[in-house]
Amino acid sequence: MGDSKAPAAAETGTVLQAGEGNVRAGFAALVGRPNVGKSTLLNALLGQKVSIVSPKPQTTRTRIHGVLTRPDLQIVFVDLPGIHARQTRAMNRYMNRTALASLADSDVNLFVVEALRWTEEDARALDELKAAGRPILLLINKVDRAQPRERLLPFIKDMSSRAEFAEVVPISATKGSNIAQLPEIIARYLPESPLLYPADQATDASERFMAAEIVREKLMVRLQDELPYGLMVEIEGMGESEDEPGKLMIQAVIWVERTGQKAIVIGKGGDLLKEVGRNARLDLKRHFGRPVHLELWVKVKEDWSNDERALRNFGLES
Ligand code: GDP
Numbered sequence: 001m002g003d004s005k006a007p008a009a010a011e012t013g014t015v016l017q018a019g020e021g022n023v024r025a026g027f028a029a030l031v032g033r034p035n036v037g038k039s040t041l042l043n044a045l046l047g048q049k050v051s052i053v054s055p056k057p058q059t060t061r062t063r064i065h066g067v068l069t070r071p072d073l074q075i076v077f078v079d080l081p082g083i084h085a086r087q088t089r090a091m092n093r094y095m096n097r098t099a100l101a102s103l104a105d106s107d108v109n110l111f112v113v114e115a116l117r118w119t120e121e122d123a124r125a126l127d128e129l130k131a132a133g134r135p136i137l138l139l140i141n142k143v144d145r146a147q148p149r150e151r152l153l154p155f156i157k158d159m160s161s162r163a164e165f166a167e168v169v170p171i172s173a174t175k176g177s178n179i180a181q182l183p184e185i186i187a188r189y190l191p192e193s194p195l196l197y198p199a200d201q202a203t204d205a206s207e208r209f210m211a212a213e214i215v216r217e218k219l220m221v222r223l224q225d226e227l228p229y230g231l232m233v234e235i236e237g238m239g240e241s242e243d244e245p246g247k248l249m250i251q252a253v254i255w256v257e258r259t260g261q262k263a264i265v266i267g268k269g270g271d272l273l274k275e276v277g278r279n280a281r282l283d284l285k286r287h288f289g290r291p292v293h294l295e296l297w298v299k300v301k302e303d304w305s306n307d308e309r310a311l312r313n314f315g316l317e318s
């Protein structure tokens, strides 16, 4: 996936820092049998391809986070593999496990079905959703090709009675019908929370993880026993330099939990931080095989290590 920019953030021109203002942020899983259009919907919501779409079922094999960031809102989408009836093949068993484990963790679950089609497999997915106990938004997709047209309203009515859905929204992921208002609807079910991912990050990227690890390693070497508990490195920005093509620009934040720890990490006259930055830059250059410009910031976020959401933000799932 590499280092991609979130179109939502680019459109609004607003970049929020974690912890600023009244932001709603949380996890929304996309659930439904294969081929109902979950990946297509995710891509439509994010305005770019982050997930594999194909006319064949079972294209999606792992969970993919797509992140939608707006000034007041961040939705972390989890595009789940379909829930499969027969658990014969190992891949199907794996896919089922991944899907089920995520449902109860979501702030809200998006149940995607296909207009005018209701199968055993849909019913089973709905049962799992009910068991997860989180609010369920029913998204009736592919309304663009619902024929005959007059069967659509009765279908929606019938579907609405199958569970206590928080919302029922007919959509077309390919035509874009009712897609624009979905983020606001989803946001009603998200808690107030700092951003879970950097505002410019559209999807999980392992390059960022590697960069963060390298910076953290240099801090550990230098601080040893003084290394503050709960120190974390977060890559806030990573991309090609506009002035010097080929040069990698990396902005990293070192999160600590107390102001006193911040002083330790910075060191006298900023010496410690400078040394860490120098060592990290050399290693990053080796790792990425190109020149690197590294900016380091030290910021305080109180007691974040007790916060499950913050842990997930940093990729540390419990
Ligand atoms: P997933 O398995 O649920 O992730 O489904 P995909 O997103 O891979 O979509 C399966 C197929 O349905 C693809 O061929 C899509 O182009 C198609 N599809 C998805 N959404 C719509 C829609 O709103 N209308 C129509 N007509 N086709 C759609």
Ligand code: MG
Pocket: 038, 039, 040, 052, 053, 059, 060
């Ligand atoms: Mg898919």
